[in-house]
């Protein structure tokens with residue numbers, strides 16, 4: 001059988017598989033159209049800010065990436081569905097154990113396959129706690145923590161699971177400007193040093209513009225813009 005090997009020069013270039021690929025994806029919740037014909041790709045090691053007002057569809061988009069919501073029409077392809085690629089989420093509602101301490105919540109991410117020992121996990125946990133200012137509160141119950149502290153604990157828990165991609169839904173909603181920048185710096189470090197793919201949802205478009213990365217802007221479930229933040 002004749003196979004055309006090099007019909008175009010492009011065929012010789014290996015194709016990068018996207019981490020997430022949305023192909024004309026729409027999501028309806030009853031009469032609510034949460035996403036409308038979204039066309040979007042996220043490549044490995046990319047940083048993408050998903051911006052938009054309340055109700056624009058940001059959480060729906062991230063929940064689809066996490067595999068929690070399927071399209072009403074269109075298709076989504078997730079790298080984690082057919083390869084060894086781990087995606088962690090920091091959900092908008094954080095999903096922490098309220099009656100357990102900060103440290104106990106972080107231990108949930110311990111996986112013996114990822115760490116040489118429990119001591120090594122503990123060391124990394126304390127390092128992250130120091131960087132984000134949680135160190136003094138490790139024995140505090142989540143129900144006694146303020147919103148900012150809770151979101152930092154959820155973030156540390158997600159990072160300790162050593163994800164290839166991290167979905168963070170409004171991670172700075174309860175943080176002041178300085179703490180938001182510190183968090184971004186930490187995640188940017190993971191992106192640069194470990195190749196972490198990062199998807200970060202925020203209603204704060206101005207904040208997203210100050211960081212390196214791409215922006216996908218949603219309005220009423222429609223993707224209005226996708227590209228470099230500086231061109232918004």
Ligand SMILES: Nc1ncnc2c1ncn2[C@@H]1O[C@H](COP(=O)(O)OP(=O)(O)OP(=O)(O)O)[C@@H](O)[C@H]1O
Pocket residue numbers: 029032033034052053054055056057058059060061092203
């Ligand atoms: N499980 C659900 N059932 C019904 N409606 C939903 C559900 N999830 C989301 N919606 C609706 O879909 C629309 C998009 O919601 P979504 O939570 O994705 O927006 P968002 O941009 O994350 O908003 P916010 O900034 O307030 O978090 C909204 O109108 C919301 O009420």
Ligand SMILES: [Mg+2]
Pocket residue numbers: 058059060092169
């Ligand atoms: Mg949301």
